[in-house]
Amino acid sequence: MRFVLLCLSLTLFASPSWSQEEIGLAAPDDVARSGLLKHILPRFSLKTGIRVVADDAGAMVLAGGPPGQPVFQRGGDIYHLRIQDDPRQARFQDWLLSDVGKRTVESFAPAEGDPFSASFETVAAPESDAIEGDAVLGEKLSLTHCGRCHVIGPQNRMNGLGSTPSFAVLRAMPDWSNRFQAFFALNPHPSFTQIEGITAPFDPERPPPIHPLRLTQDELEAILAYVSVIRAADLGAPLKLQ
Template sequence: MRHALLCLTLLASASPCAAQEAIGLASPEAVARSGLLQHILPRFSLKTGIRVIADPEGPMELTTVTDNAPVFRRGDVVYFLHTDGSERQERFRDWLQSDVGKRTIEAFVPQDGPAYSASFETEEAEAAPQFNGNAALGAKLSLEKCGRCHVVGEQNRMKGIGSTPSFGVLRALSDWDSRFQSFYALRPHPAFTQVEGITAPFDAERPSPIHPVTLTPEELEAILAFVAATGAADLGAPLIMK
């Protein structure tokens, strides 16, 4: 009898975290392998007294299928939390989307791959510029016309001039399209570049100091199409060029 009373006393004095059944959380394998859940779930339980555990059969699920507001992302993959609408599950969602939850997510450093982010830009992204030129031809022309100064890609990775930005770096600029469209007017290009029907002939008394770069408008359009399809260099922070 005394043993039974002792058990009842212990149950009555147990913490809410121990008394409540844990909520299972299913997640994609990539999230489970990254270690994120082992980082955030104990911290949520400590703050709220609500136990959430990783469980492939759990009633909550992290998924890439849109469901209201996102909770975090990794690279280009955005994750959402599906719940059954119960109070404890919704509290977990609210915590993930709170400032504390976001800081907890972003404080996790995976051993491999990109970090997680809980920040989402709400501004509508500007439409990427479209060019109708032949990108394959543009790749060839870029090497032929620009490759002696600029690193265009892996094909001439070791052949550009060190002080001249690569196509990848230029592509990372927010105004890359306008720079490429008017490159022939930007120093030092006017001294040695001719675009048919657009630029004036060289002054007879000031000839090109190097073998001239000559282009037709169609060839320029092809180069623009190639650059538009080229990946930007990862600079780690926005680059500002005068």
């Protein structure tokens, strides 16, 4: 009996600990609802012994646009993976980009919507258009503040107002940089927007019509950095009036 217990304890001691190898992955709702993660994550875990779990606050972030490493596409959206300096996360990214990982993604057949593809081409914005700043923070700020009216990306595709252009449409305009740098001075933004150290306080007799949008100059730079790296919408050829 003692021998059996000893063997069992040694086996448990030698077995890998899933909790030590577990890493979280935050993904957009549309990807999570599709069932793709339930299809690919167990297969990666079986291959490597590293358990990846869906987690809204995960160390790895899958997003519907830059920055990050493009990993797969669905419809017109190319999803990017952002990882930290962690060999386990790097291994997951490498697996997604490998032939095995790509075949695993493309073998998944969603019950609804377009299939996922691991074969695509990305068109990067010209380097001269890139703006220095924290683009990851800029995406979060854009979703929190600008996402109340604008479609920022696949993350809030159904939440924007129909009367306001999406970020992708604005990014396609030749003067997109000027528009975003001075957005707080362009109607209707002055009535509810304040940039610390730039705009004047609200008039007490004319309070904001909606919950005010308050940003620091660093936060504004972060939003500009994010917009500078997103993919512009294809607006087609300019209209010609007869």
